[in-house]
Amino acid sequence: MSDLEAVAAAAGPSGEAPVQPRHKSKTDKPRSLAGDAWIDLRKSKIFWTAAVLVLIIVLMALFPSLFGAGNPRECILARQHGAASGSAILGYDYQGCDVYAKTIYGARNSLQVGLLATLISGVIGLIFGLSAGYFGGWLDAILSRFIDVVLGIPFLLAAIVLAKRLSADPNSNGVLAVTITLGVLGWTTAARIMRSSVIASKNQDYVAAARMLGSGPARLMMRHILPNSTASFIVVLTILLGTNIASEATLSYLGIGLKGDAISWGISISEAGAFVRTAPGPLIWPSIFLAVTVLAFIMLGDAVRDAFDPKLR
Amino acid sequence: MTDIKAEIDVLPGLDPHAPLLEVNNLHVEFRTQYGVARAVNGANFRLAPGETLAILGESGCGKSVTAQAIMGILDSPPGFVTQGEVKYRGTDLLKLPENQRRKMRANHIAMIFQDALSALNPVFTVGYQLGELFRKHRGMSRADAKKRSIELLDQVKIPAAKARIGDYPHQFSGGMRQRVMIAMALALDPEVLIADEPTTALDVTVQAQIMGLLAELQQQRNMGLILITHDMGVVADVADRISVMYAGKVVEEAGVYDIYSRPAHPYAKALLESIPRLDMKGQQLNVIRGLPPALTAIPQGCAFNPRCAYAQDVCRQDPPPPPYAVAPGRTARCHFWRDVIGE
Amino acid sequence: MFRYIVRRLLQMVLTFFGATFIVYALMFANQDDPLQALAGERPLTQNVRQALTERYHLNDPFLVQYWYYMKGLLTGDFGTSLTGRRIGDMMTQAWPVTIRLALIAIVIAATVAVVAGVISGIRRGSLFDNVTLVITLIILSLPIIVLAPLCQLIFGIKLGWFPPTAGAHPSFWALVLPALVLGSLVIATELRVTRASVAENLRSDYVRTARAKGLSRNRVIGVHVLRNSLIPVVTLIGVDIGGLMSGAIVTEGVFNIPGVGFNLFRGIRTEDGPLVVGFVSILVIVFLVVNLLVDLLYAALDPRIRYE
Numbered sequence: 001m002s003d004l005e006a007v008a009a010a011a012g013p014s015g016e017a018p019v020q021p022r023h024k025s026k027t028d029k030p031r032s033l034a035g036d037a038w039i040d041l042r043k044s045k046i047f048w049t050a051a052v053l054v055l056i057i058v059l060m061a062l063f064p065s066l067f068g069a070g071n072p073r074e075c076i077l078a079r080q081h082g083a084a085s086g087s088a089i090l091g092y093d094y095q096g097c098d099v100y101a102k103t104i105y106g107a108r109n110s111l112q113v114g115l116l117a118t119l120i121s122g123v124i125g126l127i128f129g130l131s132a133g134y135f136g137g138w139l140d141a142i143l144s145r146f147i148d149v150v151l152g153i154p155f156l157l158a159a160i161v162l163a164k165r166l167s168a169d170p171n172s173n174g175v176l177a178v179t180i181t182l183g184v185l186g187w188t189t190a191a192r193i194m195r196s197s198v199i200a201s202k203n204q205d206y207v208a209a210a211r212m213l214g215s216g217p218a219r220l221m222m223r224h225i226l227p228n229s230t231a232s233f234i235v236v237l238t239i240l241l242g243t244n245i246a247s248e249a250t251l252s253y254l255g256i257g258l259k260g261d262a263i264s265w266g267i268s269i270s271e272a273g274a275f276v277r278t279a280p281g282p283l284i285w286p287s288i289f290l291a292v293t294v295l296a297f298i299m300l301g302d303a304v305r306d307a308f309d310p311k312l313r
Numbered sequence: 314m315t316d317i318k319a320e321i322d323v324l325p326g327l328d329p330h331a332p333l334l335e336v337n338n339l340h341v342e343f344r345t346q347y348g349v350a351r352a353v354n355g356a357n358f359r360l361a362p363g364e365t366l367a368i369l370g371e372s373g374c375g376k377s378v379t380a381q382a383i384m385g386i387l388d389s390p391p392g393f394v395t396q397g398e399v400k401y402r403g404t405d406l407l408k409l410p411e412n413q414r415r416k417m418r419a420n421h422i423a424m425i426f427q428d429a430l431s432a433l434n435p436v437f438t439v440g441y442q443l444g445e446l447f448r449k450h451r452g453m454s455r456a457d458a459k460k461r462s463i464e465l466l467d468q469v470k471i472p473a474a475k476a477r478i479g480d481y482p483h484q485f486s487g488g489m490r491q492r493v494m495i496a497m498a499l500a501l502d503p504e505v506l507i508a509d510e511p512t513t514a515l516d517v518t519v520q521a522q523i524m525g526l527l528a529e530l531q532q533q534r535n536m537g538l539i540l541i542t543h544d545m546g547v548v549a550d551v552a553d554r555i556s557v558m559y560a561g562k563v564v565e566e567a568g569v570y571d572i573y574s575r576p577a578h579p580y581a582k583a584l585l586e587s588i589p590r591l592d593m594k595g596q597q598l599n600v601i602r603g604l605p606p607a608l609t610a611i612p613q614g615c616a617f618n619p620r621c622a623y624a625q626d627v628c629r630q631d632p633p634p635p636p637y638a639v640a641p642g643r644t645a646r647c648h649f650w651r652d653v654i655g656e
Numbered sequence: 657m658f659r660y661i662v663r664r665l666l667q668m669v670l671t672f673f674g675a676t677f678i679v680y681a682l683m684f685a686n687q688d689d690p691l692q693a694l695a696g697e698r699p700l701t702q703n704v705r706q707a708l709t710e711r712y713h714l715n716d717p718f719l720v721q722y723w724y725y726m727k728g729l730l731t732g733d734f735g736t737s738l739t740g741r742r743i744g745d746m747m748t749q750a751w752p753v754t755i756r757l758a759l760i761a762i763v764i765a766a767t768v769a770v771v772a773g774v775i776s777g778i779r780r781g782s783l784f785d786n787v788t789l790v791i792t793l794i795i796l797s798l799p800i801i802v803l804a805p806l807c808q809l810i811f812g813i814k815l816g817w818f819p820p821t822a823g824a825h826p827s828f829w830a831l832v833l834p835a836l837v838l839g840s841l842v843i844a845t846e847l848r849v850t851r852a853s854v855a856e857n858l859r860s861d862y863v864r865t866a867r868a869k870g871l872s873r874n875r876v877i878g879v880h881v882l883r884n885s886l887i888p889v890v891t892l893i894g895v896d897i898g899g900l901m902s903g904a905i906v907t908e909g910v911f912n913i914p915g916v917g918f919n920l921f922r923g924i925r926t927e928d929g930p931l932v933v934g935f936v937s938i939l940v941i942v943f944l945v946v947n948l949l950v951d952l953l954y955a956a957l958d959p960r961i962r963y964e
Binding site: 381384386388415416417418419420423424426428431432433434435436437445446449450481483494497498 | 859860861862864865866867868869870871872875880883884887957958959960
């Protein structure tokens, strides 16, 4: 390498790429990838929209009374499909329940199932992905085959079969069964992401260097490998949270998710479906809330991913 | 060659007696959300048939951007040619409508790129990518195009050309791939060939072969060759004249012997002194202090002044030094060229 | 190549038995009284019980039962549904409808996704691109249980553009609305992958070469960029099949289409084990075969891929 090349290499990216704005701002003031991403995120309208929506949904789940909703379980058949009155600003459904109250209270179950299931998937995915990626060999082969088998069954189908089996007890409201079902089936993407980023960073020079300096597997993973995979892992989980909420509603819609007196957007949509020609309101409102909730989490994941992956801009 | 070309010439108004290629006061800038980067700030040079002009400079000095502006393949936006002219046989290419400009490429001016692996389309065979030129520009049938492609691969000395025509780029070695690139550039017998760091990605022995091939083909065809490089060794071997670029300007233009023996610009001089030489073994190597300026913040006056040993107050003020005529056909943008050359 | 296919086929066999075993176990394990489930409300005499137990190998270990079941399945005997109908007959009725539905969905989704994705990828940051991105976000987050009834309400009932339900022998037109709903499951991802892929390829060096060759813009994009950009999109189709099958369960229910999803859903609700395991087994085979074909297609599209 001539000195000219040395100078060139120090000066910036090779190949004479005109200006690399990101690169330039980095030479001005060194910043971490996360710092860069945060600066991009702060400017993202999608991120702020999603964040505000998520906040509202969380408030709805924690303090439904804040939103002035009445009692969702007070149903009077005489009010069947009745017009809006008092706090029931969206009218009544076929059982005479307050549509607004049911819709607001629906957030709690959705969020609870979604969060817990995502947590389960995250833990399973983390452990499986890390060990498959790090140790490789037969462990990786078995885990990869196992993922293939799980992915070999279309997701909803597997969820239906499993939830049906888990919720055999007629007295339960199904929350536990759905949570476990979604948690147990949803970890594959997280595991794959973890596995591939571990494999990618395992072969990086700095990890090899750390290994030569005597770092053990646990330390290597915690200090050198995990931090590089965290961003994509969190993004996957955020989006998974959104899809879990949708899946819970779908299972409840099909009658194998939440049941009994549990309040769920999926159940509301399912019940209202039969009366859609005469009274579309009880179908439309929970649909909108469900869609917006899912949208908020997917948008959040999307915005964070874009911030961490400037390549696609 | 030129006779056949005259018949199929697509452009009216080309003057066969005008200079082959002239670049005058070319300015290119990149407009990004982070500011305007002035990549080329008044590049001047001319090229005659059969001549080899080397454009020399560090990464980011605007060599490749100049080449792309001549070809008309700048990524636009963000890149824009803001001033100047690129005259081919008397016609300013920058004023041509895009459909005529497009026909200039490959037909009259062709280009080869640094990394042939990424510059060739990975999903088409080399035969397809070569034949495409004949089919689209000459209206040849697939069979004829294939025949011509094989001839071309023969000309660039690819062994068993006939068998390899159906191979994909990744199946070739680095040197062979660069030969394919050269074949592709020469397919339509251009009069000007721009080679952008054609050997940087190759092994040293292969580099010599490729440069030899280029020189041989250039002589056969009497082409004008613009060789963009940062490799002083390559330049000394093949170039007739040299343009040294710094921060988007040609700071010195001279014949290869003149510049090697008596450089007139401090930057050219510093570049030459930074080459390790066997007869200077054991001595301290001269390196250029500092870094080239960011293209968004080029210093006032002479852009080289912060790194220059000769710099005086006049160098730090606008206007920047004009191209002083050092000798016939030789210019240097330095107020103190006499001091530099006199040492 | 040959070795690759053999290895893949072996993997497929493994996945097939793994997946069917899981479903078989979930459907049949811990069943309180399978014979009573089979008989429905009728009381069973001891003799009948004994005969049935032998016929269905109910006294054998679980794995052996699974083995007998698979043996029947692989020789074309799917058994009898709890409703008394032969499952083979039900399949020959259900599969053609679902295949038609899925094909229409895939064709619509792929066409729209590729066309809009290419335009978006070329004009990144334009109004079209931004609007498209917002729309894909919305589609991506609309659960099918929201989309299917709403589309039925708006386009089927209120506007009357399409028949609101399809029925037993649906016409092409009656399948378009359900296919659109079904296709929405995959269209957003396909579009985004196309867009990202086009955007990335546009920046690559070979595009610069193609332009330096004096090729027209249409040819640079339509041939050089597109051919490269479609590679990742094609691989998505394999994943999509699974999504479409899941979506079919809800869509066929809402639009009353007697296809695979419709039957499966009914089977799961009524705990009709033989029906579910039979349908799922075929589904898994379809899924695996399509994925193998997609992988082979991938190799054909990208010469750099070498299967050993």
